[in-house]
Amino acid sequence: MLRYSYLFSQLVRRELRQKYKGSVLGVLWYFINPLVIMALYGVMLGPLLHAVSIPDYPIFILAGLLVWLFFSQSLLAASGSLVEQSSLVSRVRFPREAVPAAVVAVQLVPFFAMLLMLLPVSLIIRGNASPALLELVPLVVLLFLFTLGLSLLVAVLHAYYRDVQPVLNAALMPLFFISGVLFQIEKLPGLHSHHWAEPLLRWGNPIAPFISSVRTVVFYCRTPDTPTLLYVAVAAVLSAAFGIALFRRMEGELAVVL
Amino acid sequence: MTRVLAPGEVVLEEAWRSFPARTDRAKTLKEAVTSLIGSRPPELPPTRALAGVTLHIDPGETVGVVGRNGAGKTSTLRVLAGIIPLHTGFAGCGGRVATLIELGAGFGREFTGRENMRLNGALNGMRREEIDERIDEMIAFSELGHFIDAPIKTYSSGMLVRLGFSVAAHLDADVLLIDEVLAVGDEAFQRKCLRRIAAHIERGSTVVLVSHAPATIEHACRRTVVLDGGQVVYDGPTAAGLRFYHRLMGLESATTDGLLGESAVLQEVRLEDGHRRPRQVFGSGERFRVVMTLQPIAPAGQVELLVEVRPAAGGVVFRTSRELTVGTERRLVSFDVASLGLLGGDYDLAVGVRQPGEDAPPLFDRVLSFSVAPVAGAEGVVDLRGSWMLEADQIEVGPVESGSEVRR
Numbered sequence: 001m002l003r004y005s006y007l008f009s010q011l012v013r014r015e016l017r018q019k020y021k022g023s024v025l026g027v028l029w030y031f032i033n034p035l036v037i038m039a040l041y042g043v044m045l046g047p048l049l050h051a052v053s054i055p056d057y058p059i060f061i062l063a064g065l066l067v068w069l070f071f072s073q074s075l076l077a078a079s080g081s082l083v084e085q086s087s088l089v090s091r092v093r094f095p096r097e098a099v100p101a102a103v104v105a106v107q108l109v110p111f112f113a114m115l116l117m118l119l120p121v122s123l124i125i126r127g128n129a130s131p132a133l134l135e136l137v138p139l140v141v142l143l144f145l146f147t148l149g150l151s152l153l154v155a156v157l158h159a160y161y162r163d164v165q166p167v168l169n170a171a172l173m174p175l176f177f178i179s180g181v182l183f184q185i186e187k188l189p190g191l192h193s194h195h196w197a198e199p200l201l202r203w204g205n206p207i208a209p210f211i212s213s214v215r216t217v218v219f220y221c222r223t224p225d226t227p228t229l230l231y232v233a234v235a236a237v238l239s240a241a242f243g244i245a246l247f248r249r250m251e252g253e254l255a256v257v258l
Numbered sequence: 259m260t261r262v263l264a265p266g267e268v269v270l271e272e273a274w275r276s277f278p279a280r281t282d283r284a285k286t287l288k289e290a291v292t293s294l295i296g297s298r299p300p301e302l303p304p305t306r307a308l309a310g311v312t313l314h315i316d317p318g319e320t321v322g323v324v325g326r327n328g329a330g331k332t333s334t335l336r337v338l339a340g341i342i343p344l345h346t347g348f349a350g351c352g353g354r355v356a357t358l359i360e361l362g363a364g365f366g367r368e369f370t371g372r373e374n375m376r377l378n379g380a381l382n383g384m385r386r387e388e389i390d391e392r393i394d395e396m397i398a399f400s401e402l403g404h405f406i407d408a409p410i411k412t413y414s415s416g417m418l419v420r421l422g423f424s425v426a427a428h429l430d431a432d433v434l435l436i437d438e439v440l441a442v443g444d445e446a447f448q449r450k451c452l453r454r455i456a457a458h459i460e461r462g463s464t465v466v467l468v469s470h471a472p473a474t475i476e477h478a479c480r481r482t483v484v485l486d487g488g489q490v491v492y493d494g495p496t497a498a499g500l501r502f503y504h505r506l507m508g509l510e511s512a513t514t515d516g517l518l519g520e521s522a523v524l525q526e527v528r529l530e531d532g533h534r535r536p537r538q539v540f541g542s543g544e545r546f547r548v549v550m551t552l553q554p555i556a557p558a559g560q561v562e563l564l565v566e567v568r569p570a571a572g573g574v575v576f577r578t579s580r581e582l583t584v585g586t587e588r589r590l591v592s593f594d595v596a597s598l599g600l601l602g603g604d605y606d607l608a609v610g611v612r613q614p615g616e617d618a619p620p621l622f623d624r625v626l627s628f629s630v631a632p633v634a635g636a637e638g639v640v641d642l643r644g645s646w647m648l649e650a651d652q653i654e655v656g657p658v659e660s661g662s663e664v665r666r
Contacts, residue, residue, distance in 0.1 A: 094381050
């Protein structure tokens with residue numbers, strides 16, 4: 001496996017180059033997309049609709065959007081990755097996990113770029129730096145593992161069933177709205193009358209605890225509560241283990257189905 | 259089944275593999291669901307690519323694989339490379355394996371030749387340090403010059419082969435699996451590649467070469483495997499293997515009215531001495547005859563016969579051709595050498611038929627081996643029949659044995 005670490009770095013470089021080659025704004029696109037989303041929802045839900053009354057709402061949105069974009073963009077890009085690289089897969093023997101893994105690793109670049117931009121702004125405006133910030137390190141590792149596992153899964157499934165990507169595309173939009181990027185799930189006013197809905201939204205959607213815990217650290221500068229942290233850790237390990245296991249099982253025929 | 263193979267050892271045992279007949283399968287969820295419920299559309303029987311192939315290749319052997327289209331050549335190679343799993347049986351290569359299958363594996367079109375070399379090396383399991391160490395050598399070998407830093411979308415197919423082969427040639431693999439790619443390069447580069455393969459062989463690498471071009475196999479491989487219908491139908495020395503292959507192809511072309519565009523095939527080739535006796539060892543200066551039986555297929559027409567003599571060390575000492583009109587009858591054609599001007603050693607005699615005016619490099623249908631008995635006092639390949647003189651004194655010292663018979 002170690003022998004192929006150079007291959008992995010080459011694949012990442014290649015992805016990065018291909019993604020932004022020939023675009024004038026280049027890396028700036030990393031920021032423009034999330035900023036547009038932030039501005040749109042920030043203005044719509046805040047001053048216009050008065051639907052949300054969270055202080056520093058734009059920063060609140062960005063803190064969750066960061067996680068959401070990493071997750072959703074990774075899955076989308078990974079699902080098509082093996083098909084796009086079919087010429088590699090069908091002609092050379094190498095650890096094929098490297099292809100979707102490289103795609104996910106590439107998504108770390110906009111993730112960290114946004115995080116580096118957001119953190120100082122958040123600290124200055126919110127003015128509450130604390131050692132809890134250090135918890136970002138394990139949280140990001142767990143988020144990466146979680147996303148990697150699901151990415152391996154959708155990548156290999158899409159190679160066999162080509163409608164995985166469209167299904168994913170359709171599913172991600174509603175998932176965005178129930179994942180608590182735009183609000184805190186536990187504070188949704190409509191949930192008071194439905195007692196079953198809150199735990200379902202909080203725990204039934206595995207990306208929601210990742211979003212809320214990262215936001216708790218970045219936006220509120222607090223340590224997330226223990227159940228959430230436990231959930232995040234278990235989800236990451238399970239996702240990675242299952243993704244790798246399924247990928248290994250299904251990769252054999254990849255060169256035939258691609 | 260796990261087993262330990264020596265570096266360079268290649269093994270296929272009772273290898274079976276078939277493919278779904280519809281390669282455009284791309285099964286959708288809808289199909290998957292409907293097939294679960296029932297009412298499955300009638301499926302074509304799967305194509306058998308390998309039907310019980312058994313092959314043992316020792317470290318350091320060079321094996322050519324030939325066969326008609328769909329005979330299982332490429333599948334064999336892909337199975338050996340581990341790209342495609344077997345259904346039953348065992349396939350394995352010992353040590354490090356390098357594959358060169360089709361053009362441009364791993365080539366990102368936007369990337370420069372140099373970047374692609376790195377990526378391609380990495381795909382084949384090279385470490386960063388190894389690539390750093392060898393990249394200059396690879397670039398020099400590819401002869402791409404300043405194009406190495408141009409994006410490969412500007413490359414011709416011949417340049418892509420150069421790039422691909424340059425990487426494969428520097429992998430220091432124990433097993434080198436090569437499919438067809440060499441055919442695209444120009445002849446000079448092909449020869450360079452073959453030399454490089456020969457160097458690999460000398461270092462003890464195993465080479466498995468799939469090719470449609472018998473000439474390539476003939477140059478590089480001592481052993482040839484002929485596949486047909488997913489089975490090994492011949493496994494043995496190359497000369498006889500190619501003969502077998504041509505018979506296989508000949509049968510086909512005979513029934514399809516000269517599919518290959520040839521109007522005749524060689525049926526038998528033998529070497530005779532002055533007394534019309536078949537021989538394999540000749541003396542220098544002896545009479546030497548090549549007798550061929552030419553079987554016309556398709557309507558009669560012009561054919562060109564080629565005869566080539568090659569020393570065992572490689573290269574060509576002599577090539578000649580002759581156009582002739584063939585009728586509908588089988589006929590004997592001979593190439594008669596009154597005095598064989600070769601020195602002692604082993605030689606190959608290659609004979610081929612082609613259409614007159616064909617530009618393609620000649621394809622040889624038969625390769626026969628023969629030897630020339632050692633000649634005292636001369637080394638090399640050709641007997642120039644010279645004589646020594648001491649000119650200054652104007653005294654003839656008399657001919658010194660130079661390989662030809664000493665005349666008084």
